[in-house]
Amino acid sequence: MYFRIIRNDILRSKVITLTTMIFVSAAAMLVSLAAILIINLSGALDTLMTQAKTPHFMQMHSGEIDTARLKSFAEQHKNVEEYQVVEFLGMDGSEIILGDHSLSNSVQDNGFSVQNEKFDYLLDLNGNIINVSDGELYVPVTYMKEKTTSIGEKAIINGKEFTVAGFLRDSTMNSSLSASKRFLVSSNDFAEIKDLGSIEYLIEFRLKDFSEIGEFETAYASAGLEANGPSVTYTLFKTMNAISDGMMIAVILLVSALVVTIAFMCIRFTLLAKIEDDYREIGVMKAIGLRISDIKKIYLAKYASLAAAGSILGFIFSLMFQGMLLENIRLYMGEDENTSLAVSVGLIGILLVFISIVAFVNVVLNRFRKISAAQAIRFGSSQEMKPGAKHFSLSNNNLFTTNIFLGIKDVLARKKLYATSLVVLIISAFIMIVPQNLYNTISSKSFIQYMGIGDYDLRIQTSSSAKTDDIVTLIDSDSDISRYAVLTTKTFKLKTSNESEENIKVELGDHSAFPIEYSEGSAPSRDNEIALSTINADELNKKVGDVITMVIEGKEKDLTVSGIYSDVTNGGKTAKAVFIDNSAKAMWTIVCVELYNKSLVESKVSGFSNKFDFAKTSDIDEFVSQTLGSTISSIEMASYASIVVALVITVLVTLLFMKMLVAKDRYSIVIMKAIGFTISDIRAQYFSRSVFVLIVGIFLGTLLANTLGEVLAGVLISSFGASSFNFNVNPITAYLLSPLMMIFAVLISTMIGTSGTGKIKISENIKG
Amino acid sequence: MMKKMIIGKNIVKSYGNGDEQRNVLDGVSVEINEGEFVSVMGPSGSGKSTLMFSLSGMDGIDRGKIVFEGMDISAVGDNELSNIRRTKMGFVFQQPTMLKNLNILDNIILPSMRGNRKNTAKITEKARALMKRVGIAGLEKRDIIQVSGGQLQRAGICRALMNNPKIIFGDEPTGALNSKSAHEIMDIFSEINANGTACMLVTHDAKIAARTERIMFMRDGKIVSELKLPKFDGKDIDGRVETVTVKMRDIGI
Ligand SMILES: Nc1ncnc2c1ncn2[C@@H]1O[C@H](COP(=O)(O)OP(=O)(O)OP(=O)(O)O)[C@@H](O)[C@H]1O
Ligand SMILES: [Mg+2]
Numbered sequence A: 001m002y003f004r005i006i007r008n009d010i011l012r013s014k015v016i017t018l019t020t021m022i023f024v025s026a027a028a029m030l031v032s033l034a035a036i037l038i039i040n041l042s043g044a045l046d047t048l049m050t051q052a053k054t055p056h057f058m059q060m061h062s063g064e065i066d067t068a069r070l071k072s073f074a075e076q077h078k079n080v081e082e083y084q085v086v087e088f089l090g091m092d093g094s095e096i097i098l099g100d101h102s103l104s105n106s107v108q109d110n111g112f113s114v115q116n117e118k119f120d121y122l123l124d125l126n127g128n129i130i131n132v133s134d135g136e137l138y139v140p141v142t143y144m145k146e147k148t149t150s151i152g153e154k155a156i157i158n159g160k161e162f163t164v165a166g167f168l169r170d171s172t173m174n175s176s177l178s179a180s181k182r183f184l185v186s187s188n189d190f191a192e193i194k195d196l197g198s199i200e201y202l203i204e205f206r207l208k209d210f211s212e213i214g215e216f217e218t219a220y221a222s223a224g225l226e227a228n229g230p231s232v233t234y235t236l237f238k239t240m241n242a243i244s245d246g247m248m249i250a251v252i253l254l255v256s257a258l259v260v261t262i263a264f265m266c267i268r269f270t271l272l273a274k275i276e277d278d279y280r281e282i283g284v285m286k287a288i289g290l291r292i293s294d295i296k297k298i299y300l301a302k303y304a305s306l307a308a309a310g311s312i313l314g315f316i317f318s319l320m321f322q323g324m325l326l327e328n329i330r331l332y333m334g335e336d337e338n339t340s341l342a343v344s345v346g347l348i349g350i351l352l353v354f355i356s357i358v359a360f361v362n363v364v365l366n367r368f369r370k371i372s373a374a375q376a377i378r379f380g381s382s383q384e385m386k387p388g389a390k391h392f393s394l395s396n397n398n399l400f401t402t403n404i405f406l407g408i409k410d411v412l413a414r415k416k417l418y419a420t421s422l423v424v425l426i427i428s429a430f431i432m433i434v435p436q437n438l439y440n441t442i443s444s445k446s447f448i449q450y451m452g453i454g455d456y457d458l459r460i461q462t463s464s465s466a467k468t469d470d471i472v473t474l475i476d477s478d479s480d481i482s483r484y485a486v487l488t489t490k491t492f493k494l495k496t497s498n499e500s501e502e503n504i505k506v507e508l509g510d511h512s513a514f515p516i517e518y519s520e521g522s523a524p525s526r527d528n529e530i531a532l533s534t535i536n537a538d539e540l541n542k543k544v545g546d547v548i549t550m551v552i553e554g555k556e557k558d559l560t561v562s563g564i565y566s567d568v569t570n571g572g573k574t575a576k577a578v579f580i581d582n583s584a585k586a587m588w589t590i591v592c593v594e595l596y597n598k599s600l601v602e603s604k605v606s607g608f609s610n611k612f613d614f615a616k617t618s619d620i621d622e623f624v625s626q627t628l629g630s631t632i633s634s635i636e637m638a639s640y641a642s643i644v645v646a647l648v649i650t651v652l653v654t655l656l657f658m659k660m661l662v663a664k665d666r667y668s669i670v671i672m673k674a675i676g677f678t679i680s681d682i683r684a685q686y687f688s689r690s691v692f693v694l695i696v697g698i699f700l701g702t703l704l705a706n707t708l709g710e711v712l713a714g715v716l717i718s719s720f721g722a723s724s725f726n727f728n729v730n731p732i733t734a735y736l737l738s739p740l741m742m743i744f745a746v747l748i749s750t751m752i753g754t755s756g757t758g759k760i761k762i763s764e765n766i767k768g
Numbered sequence B: 001m002m003k004k005m006i007i008g009k010n011i012v013k014s015y016g017n018g019d020e021q022r023n024v025l026d027g028v029s030v031e032i033n034e035g036e037f038v039s040v041m042g043p044s045g046s047g048k049s050t051l052m053f054s055l056s057g058m059d060g061i062d063r064g065k066i067v068f069e070g071m072d073i074s075a076v077g078d079n080e081l082s083n084i085r086r087t088k089m090g091f092v093f094q095q096p097t098m099l100k101n102l103n104i105l106d107n108i109i110l111p112s113m114r115g116n117r118k119n120t121a122k123i124t125e126k127a128r129a130l131m132k133r134v135g136i137a138g139l140e141k142r143d144i145i146q147v148s149g150g151q152l153q154r155a156g157i158c159r160a161l162m163n164n165p166k167i168i169f170g171d172e173p174t175g176a177l178n179s180k181s182a183h184e185i186m187d188i189f190s191e192i193n194a195n196g197t198a199c200m201l202v203t204h205d206a207k208i209a210a211r212t213e214r215i216m217f218m219r220d221g222k223i224v225s226e227l228k229l230p231k232f233d234g235k236d237i238d239g240r241v242e243t244v245t246v247k248m249r250d251i252g253i
Helices: A003-012 A014-051 A067-076 A187-196 A210-222 A234-277 A279-287 A292-333 A339-365 A373-379 A402-413 A415-443 A465-476 A534-540 A598-611 A620-664 A666-674 A679-718 A731-753 A755-759 B048-055 B078-088 B104-113 B120-134 B149-161 B179-194 B237-251
Strands: A057-061 A080-090 A096-098 A109-113 A136-140 A154-157 A160-170 A180-184 A198-207 A231-233 A458-462 A481-495 A501-509 A518-521 A529-533 A547-552 A555-565 A575-577 A586-595 A616-619 B004-015 B022-033 B037-041 B063-068 B089-092 B167-171 B198-202 B214-219 B222-228
Touching (some): A014 A234, A067 A080, A080 A187, A136 A154, A160 A180, A210 A231, A231 A234, A234 A292, A292 A339, A415 A679, A458 A465, A465 A481, A465 A586, A586 A598, A620 A666, A620 A679, A666 A679, A679 B078, B004 B048, B022 B222, B048 B198, B078 B089, B089 B149, B149 B179, B167 B179
Parallel strands (some): A529 A555, B037 B198, B037 B214, B089 B167
Antiparallel strands (some): A080 A198, A096 A154, A154 A160, A458 A586, A481 A586, A518 A555, A529 A575, B214 B222
């Protein structure tokens, strides 16, 4: 019975209804996508970890191992179901060449294993346990994603030739958070290459009852068994596997929260405006004794049908887009068998959106109760001036022109109404600025210093220490080169607190030549000082001023931590020192070079590449783009996309609000026309309204972007090794271009939105 | 001989189209002299308001011509019409037409404030003087919902007078008021008129019309008759009302 009222109402406000519906369906789509992703992720993850029989407890260990003792521990402990020791043959990335690509710049610790017999299986992309033949190599699925290699290509491992037979899923090391990556070879091949790298042991257990993992961990530790390395439980494996898609889900949830907010704001605005409009009628209905719940029902029915239509649309869209977002989960973890469950949870999510919209409308409609019948009939207006707006009066305004004054006054007098569009504009400014600042930060030259790379022009890397002198001799006599520094990385033994030893990579050389950014302390300057990367410092639990003990030239030596820095190279686990060491073998040497003339970089790089064919010469920008390139470019894409999204939201919402305001304010408009204000005067008033709200919105949005946004971005950035994150803002784009774009968008939409003012007839609105 | 201020010739205005089409103003010709006090009477729907909206340029006409102070206002653009309305005309409507956001004083000074940046003090002073004159001094800072209908109507008159108009149009300005207030308002109009401003009032009330010097009677979009009276000097109101009622009975209004 309400159908006709609703239909007429919708027909009268097509644009407004459409815009609201777009936001509702976008919100519904995102919520449903998030739900579908969560179900798929947890389903696929369970399947993967069940099929692979992921260890319940894994202790990594480097150094001597007493297998007999471990075996007896496993046999004696009542909760152990199965036990095994897996060998992981770590190898420097430069020794691994897949097709045309060397992994020398890989930030992962790459290594080789054979297929396990009891559990912790390496699976193929169909979820089956791989049976590998001699000469075959299975590559971690990450390298398929990064398109490093493809099936059938040749691979050279330390001179030995393999064929890439396929890709593998590794339930313990799949994740980008896991620093190590396992390649799979046959036992025969493994025996052949075994001496070419360094062996690390993975001591793995499956328990009968996983809930007693805590008790088991204590037992393992108190038995004094091998523990030179981190230990990981099943739960942590699960978290690590889930994290990158989990982060995507988190971002989608965040965005959907924003969109839901916008949808709510649109509904609130329309409703408040509608109530203002129908104030007199509602008052009359009240006066003649109609029940408020009847009036409420009409509006509720309208928004319920609108929300229902939006939700259905959103659901269809989410089904259309889910494939795209599920790609990663499908690649890394496989298909989830429970698609119908995912879809039904998606539906539940949408139902929640629907219910919350209806509940929200219901709350806003409670204003009906506050309408006084007497006042409504007498004045047809709900307007009581707000105290703040009262003192802002035309008679003592010397600041603004009358049109601007009237615009601002209207905003101040109807704060609740405009708060709605303010929230949307704040969100838009936020969406626009945060990704842009993030992109600007990580693509800026100074961000390299956060990453543990100094500000030089090119680098020459070699693993042959003997030939380093050749390079230095030549560079020293090159007149194009302004400065250079030689940095040699060696591995040392580090004494940890519980009397065990650990390996640590230390970069030796002059660190003051091309300084990096230290989040705490400063570069090492004396022989007994060392600087640690954030991840190392966290793992070793050391602060600036603490002392660590290392074995140098066979003797234990105490070094004071002089500084802590961010590093994304080498998995983020590095250290820097200046002492001289002649005993340890250099892992690699980097010659950092700065040129007088930056335009020569390209020609110098190719010149050095030819001269030093044993070394790898790279342009530093290129080096960075290899390390961070895909991240930078996806953030760049995201920043452009968010600018577009923010502008679309701004235009749609401003258009919606303006059209509505003009329709609502017909009466004020004709009064002004009657007393001699021109159409351009009136439109100028609307422009000042929207620009005033916009300026406040941009200000708050920018503020929020630089505080909350920076924190959010910092969380994201820290996931790949950089700490002490601060936005590097490009003031021209962030504080000039972006606001200008928003102002332009708002002006255009205000212009279109207020174009109806000229058509409002005085005689039709003032009855004589 | 009085100078003519408004000349309307053969004004035709219609609403609707096709068979539905109806001439609301059906060839109306009117003239209003400078400083004249005229009124329009007629049954509901006869076109009185439409005539007023047309003469003041608030509503376009279909045929005919309206000349205001020698300018053909049926041929000029919206902006020019706005300027004329603001600087030369004042309006008082049956229902108070005030902006809800502004207090009484701000509403009154509004037409004078357009484009003004320097004379706010002078304008405000003038508004206060006008408010005093119509008897609403002290209500400056009130919201429009905080005053009575009669007070609001007086504020409307102040607003209409702010720019020293040549003519004030009043469309049943006393229609919503009790007879005491109505007569007070009419006293104000008489005073305004005595100071040289022309007034054109639309009214149903013979007592109101009797205070003007010329009454035009409308029916079905035409002016069917006219009644001239001497300028009202405050005396013999009953006699004047009698004349008007007799005339109305004669022509059947
Ligand atoms: N926008 C419109 N569309 C169609 N017809 C209209 C419109 N405005 C007025 N009319 C018609 O024009 C005629 C004259 O209206 P007008 O308002 O001028 O009458 P009036 O003499 O002022 O009446 P009242 O004494 O009731 O105020 C009426 O019949 C009315 O129905
Ligand atoms: Mg009328």
